[in-house]
Amino acid sequence: MIYYNGFKESLVDVLEIKKGITSFVGAGGKTTIINKIAKEIKESVAITTTTKIYIPKEYYEKVEDAKNCKKRIVYIGKKFNNEKLKMSIEAKDILKEFDYVLVEADGSKRLPIKMPNKNEPIIPKGNNKTILIAGIDALNKNIAQVCHRSEIVSNFLNKKISDVLELDDFVKIINFGYDNIDKVIINKIENKNDFENGKKIAKKSFRQVILTGGFI
Numbered sequence: 627m628i629y630y631n632g633f634k635e636s637l638v639d640v641l642e643i644k645k646g647i648t649s650f651v652g653a654g655g656k657t658t659i660i661n662k663i664a665k666e667i668k669e670s671v672a673i674t675t676t677t678k679i680y681i682p683k684e685y686y687e688k689v690e691d692a693k694n695c696k697k698r699i700v701y702i703g704k705k706f707n708n709e710k711l712k713m714s715i716e717a718k719d720i721l722k723e724f725d726y727v728l729v730e731a732d733g734s735k736r737l738p739i740k741m742p743n744k745n746e747p748i749i750p751k752g753n754n755k756t757i758l759i760a761g762i763d764a765l766n767k768n769i770a771q772v773c774h775r776s777e778i779v780s781n782f783l784n785k786k787i788s789d790v791l792e793l794d795d796f797v798k799i800i801n802f803g804y805d806n807i808d809k810v811i812i813n814k815i816e817n818k819n820d821f822e823n824g825k826k827i828a829k830k831s832f833r834q835v836i837l838t839g840g841f842i
Contacts, residue, residue: 636666640836641809645669646754647717647727649676651747651804653734653774654761655813659838660728664699669725671699674717676748677733678710679703687714693723700724717750729753733774738764738814739796740774741782741803749806758807760800761814762824762839764791793823797830807833815839 637643643663650656657679664671672692673682685701686692692700702720703711717727732747734740738761749756764772770787773779780787782803783795800810810833812824821841828835 637663637836637838638666641755641757641811643667643726644754645725647721647729647750647752648755648757649729649731649747649749649753650757650759651732651742651749651807652759653732653736653740654738654759654764655811656730656732656734656759659757659759659811659813660730664726664728667726669698670723671726671728672702672720672724673699673728673730674702674713674715674720675711675730676713676717676750677730678706678712679730681705681709681711685711689715689720689723692720718752721752731756735774737774738762738772739779739791739799741778741799743775743778747804755808756804756806757809757811758800758804758833759811759813760796762812762820762827763814763816765793765796765823766790793826794830797827800827800833800835801831809834809836811836811838813838815841817841 682701687704692702704714706712720727769780770776776787815824815837816839824837
């Protein structure tokens with residue numbers, strides 16, 4: 627089934643995100659999607675990571691301090707190497723004080739698509755739902771240019787890293803690149819061509835796919 631995130635539909639609704647822990651994996655806009663979802667939720671939201679993310683403007687290391695700040699949306703984590711934020715407390719413990727916990731559970735080096743290594747993704751204990759994200763801007767570009775873990779991707783697709791990532795390759799990655807995925811977001815739909823390609827990918831996928839971006 628294909629969903630389109632438009633003006634009358636929220637990501638919370640189409641992804642069927644409920645109270646509890648939701649993890650986001652893959653590449654192509656995880657942080658942007660998480661922040662959009664957090665703003666749509668009316669109850670309290672804590673955003674954290676099981677990997678490392680860029681440091682937000684404001685964050686709290688202790689869940690008690692995050693709760694006492696009285697803000698509806700907070701980041702929880704601790705500074706790592708002065709430029710990244712990593713987990714300071716497990717998501718299941720954060721959930722004791724917040725209605726929703728949104729977890730960035732996979733690294734991607736800001737590339738639009740990826741496949742995990744044997745230690746990825748890092749899904750937290752008590753996770754309710756896992757959302758896979760991939761950027762349509764990876765399509766028809768060299769694997770080495772757009773894929774995080776490009777060697778893994780090229781081996782998986784039986785291609786060279788200098789080869790182009792074609793539409794059927796994209797489908798294969800979102801279908802079989804990750805296990806235990808509840809829904810897929812194809813992000814960065816910015817024009818009609820992106821939209822048509824996104825629909826083709828969604829129709830070929832056996833997963834539930836949501837298309838998001840400025841064109842939708």
